[in-house]
Structure formats: C-alpha cells, structure tokens
Amino acid sequence: xxxxxxxxxxxxxxxxxxxxxxxxxxxxxxxxxxxxxxxxxxxxxxxxxxxxxxxxxxxxxxxxxxxxxxxxxxxxxxxxxxxxxxxxxxxxxxxxxxxxxxxxxxxxxxxxxxxxxxxxxxxxxxxxxxxxxxxxxxxxxxxxxxxxxxxxxxxxxxxxxxxxxxxxxxxxxxxxxxxxxxxxxxxxxxxxxxxxxxxxxxxxxxxxxxxxxxxxxxxxxxxxxxxxxxxxxxxxxxxxxxxxxxxxxxxxxxxxxxxxxxxxxxxxxxxxxxxxxxxxxxxxxxxxxxxxxxxxxxxxxxxxxxxxxxxxxxxxxxxxxxxxxxxxxxxxxxxxxxxxxxxxxxxxxxxxxxxxxxxxxxxxxxxx
Numbered sequence: 001x002x003x004x005x006x007x008x009x010x011x012x013x014x015x016x017x018x019x020x021x022x023x024x025x026x027x028x029x030x031x032x033x034x035x036x037x038x039x040x041x042x043x044x045x046x047x048x049x050x051x052x053x054x055x056x057x058x059x060x061x062x063x064x065x066x067x068x069x070x071x072x073x074x075x076x077x078x079x080x081x082x083x084x085x086x087x088x089x090x091x092x093x094x095x096x097x098x099x100x101x102x103x104x105x106x107x108x109x110x111x112x113x114x115x116x117x118x119x120x121x122x123x124x125x126x127x128x129x130x131x132x133x134x135x136x137x138x139x140x141x142x143x144x145x146x147x148x149x150x151x152x153x154x155x156x157x158x159x160x161x162x163x164x165x166x167x168x169x170x171x172x173x174x175x176x177x178x179x180x181x182x183x184x185x186x187x188x189x190x191x192x193x194x195x196x197x198x199x200x201x202x203x204x205x206x207x208x209x210x211x212x213x214x215x216x217x218x219x220x221x222x223x224x225x226x227x228x229x230x231x232x233x234x235x236x237x238x239x240x241x242x243x244x245x246x247x248x249x250x251x252x253x254x255x256x257x258x259x260x261x262x263x264x265x266x267x268x269x270x271x272x273x274x275x276x277x278x279x280x281x282x283x284x285x286x287x288x289x290x291x292x293x294x295x296x297x298x299x300x301x302x303x304x305x306x307x308x309x310x311x312x313x314x315x316x317x318x319x320x321x322x323x324x325x326x327x328x329x330x331x332x333x334x335x336x337x338x339x340x341x342x343x344x345x346x347x348x349x350x351x352x353x354x355x356x357x358x359x360x361x362x363x364x365x366x367x368x
Contacts, residue, residue, distance in 0.1 A: 082232025
C-alpha cells in the first residue's frame with residue numbers, strides 16, 4: 001500500500017470482537033440508544049455498538065476540540081494550491097461496520113477525514129462503510145478531553161485505516177485524561193498493526209512536531225508556510241502536477257502575465273520598440289536572478305528549521321524560523337547551520353542568534 005494511493009478495502013488485522021459492554025472511552029458517557037436515535041442526536045458520538053444498543057457520547061467539545069480539525073482543513077487548502085490538485089477534508093464523518101443484513105453494527109466518528117484523491121470516494125451522505133468504500137488516507141482524532149488509546153485505537157487498527165493522527169492540543173483542559181501531553185502522534189499500519197512514526201507517510205516527510213505546531217498557531221507562521229509549500233511540491237511531483245494545474249492560481253498567473261505584457265508594450269511604444277525590448281529583457285533577467293536568490297534563501301531557511309526540529313524541539317525551531325527571516329545572505333545561513341551542529345541545547349542556539357546581528361554576516365560567532 002502506498003500513502004498516496006486509496007487505502008486497501010480490507011484490513012489485515014483480526015476483527016475486534018471484545019464485548020461492547022466492556023468498552024471504555026475516557027471522556028465519554030455511555031447511553032442506551034438505537035441507531036435512529038444516534039442519527040438524530042446532536043451530541044458528539046465517539047462510538048456506537050448495535051449489540052448493546054449503546055452510544056458513547058463525548059462530555060465536552062467546544063473550540064479547543066474543534067479548532068485543530070478546522071486548522072488542518074485550512075492548511076490543506078494551501079497544500080492544494082502548490083500541488084495543483086484537490087485534497088478533500090470531510091471533517092467529522094461516520095465510519096461504519098455493517099452486519100450480514102447490511103445494518104449498522106458498529107459506528108465511530110473521527111474528527112477529520114482526509115482523502116488525497118477525493119475522486120476515489122463519493123459520499124452517500126451517511127458514512128464511510130468498511131469493506132465497501134476506499135478508506136481515507138489519513139484520519140485525525142483530537143484528544144482534548146478524550147483518549148483514543150483506550151479501545152478506539154485498536155478498532156482503527158483492526159479496520160485497517162492506513163494512517164492515524166492523534167492530536168493533543170496545547171490548550172489546557174482540566175478534564176483531560178492523565179498521561180496525555182500536548183503533541184501529535186502518527187500511527188501507520190504495518191503488517192496489520194500500528195507503528196508510531198515521527199513523520200507522515202501520506203504527506204511526504206511532514207514531521208509530527210511541525211504539524212502539531214501548525215495546528216496550534218493562531219496564524220500560520222513562515223515556518224509552517226514553508227512546510228506546506230514543500231509538502232505540496234512533493235505531492236505534486238508524485239502526481240505530475242503543479243501550481244499551474246490549479247484553476248484559481250493559474251488564472252491569477254495568467255492575469256499577471258497579461259498585465260506585464262500590456263505594461264511592456266506600453267513602455268515599448270513610449271521609449272521605442274528596440275529600446276523597450278532591451279530594457280524588458282534586462283529587467284526580466286534581474287527579476288529572475290532576484291527570484292532565484294529569494295527561493296534559495298527560503299529553501300535554506302526551511303532546511304535549517306527542519307534540522308533544528310530534529311536535533312532540539314518544535315519551539316526552538318519556531319523561534320529560529322522567526323529570526324532567520326532577517327538573514328538575506330546564504331553564507332550567514334550556512335554559519336547558522338554550523339551553530340545547529342555545535343550547540344548542545346536549543347537555548348544555546350537561540351542565545352547565539354539573539355546576541356548576533358541577524359541582518360549581517362554571521363560567519364563568525366559573537367565575541368563573549
């Protein structure tokens with residue numbers, strides 16, 4: 001199975017057959033409900049079991065629970081623009097297992113449901129059905145006051161979902177289950193069992209630490225925007241698509257080119273055809289060189305932030321990314337790369353940057 005292909009319809013793990021009455025879903029209240037009552041309920045249904053006619057309903061919700069799912073959907077829109085093809089985030093969607101008569105047997109709900117190729121599944125307005133529909137490429141659960149590690153994770157595994165993200169928001173919740181710390185955990189299915197990994201496979205090399213950082217930002221930072229661009233490019237390379245394949249972005253680009261041509265023609269008529277042409281060529285060369293330099297600087301800054309994340313932590317990477325915006329010299333950025341290797345801690349690295357003239361040449365460390 002590849003991360004960018006529709007997930008397998010059938011799981012390889014054995015079915016999850018534990019008695020429903022022994023289920024325990026932290027942060028939820030168990031209530032006797034028929035499926036018809038579940039469909040009409042306004043509560044957040046974590047899990048429903050037909051044998052016991054029991055639904056487990058989340059006690060608490062609110063913006064801190066719903067926020068990461070909405071933030072992820074907004075981030076995927078940015079990735080789509082660069083990739084040049086759509087990604088569909090269906091939000092909270094019923095995931096259903098049916099019995100031999102085709103009736104709902106067990107149903108659960110994820111916080112975010114993502115298809116990298118949305119054309120592979122057409123919603124019937126009800127649910128994603130195990131054994132009938134291609135499974136999503138990524139499922140996300142937000143554990144603000146719940147804990148999927150108890151039972152629900154095992155159900156996801158037995159049904160064969162290829163990649164599961166579990167996000168614990170930075171926002172504090174007094175009712176959060178013990179042992180849950182802020183962060184994002186990625187589980188990928190290997191030989192029928194989940195394995196924790198540090199980077200997404202569906203979204204190439206997207207580190208869990210940077211995903212968590214982005215999901216909790218009030219505004220998307222330059223570090224996050226750089227990662228979204230990188231991931232979009234990597235997905236586009238897989239599909240053979242790019243920004244010009246996105247209808248909206250390609251229209252903007254065409255308008256910009258037409259406006260540039262019109263301005264060039266007007267200037268050419270004013271200054272003379274030959275002189276205007278020479279100046280247009282020179283201006284194009286200068287702009288191209290400048291664009292190339294800016295792209296190299298942006299790529300170098302993003303690489304340094306990723307190296308900082310791997311060696312230290314997400315907060316150090318965020319602070320570093322902010323300070324790197326003032327550096328417009330490739331040699332200075334290379335010096336920062338040496339500092340990342342030399343420094344024993346994130347605080348030492350940030351102290352060096354703070355004590356330096358970040359807009360100038362950092363080839364030499366500051367004198368103590």
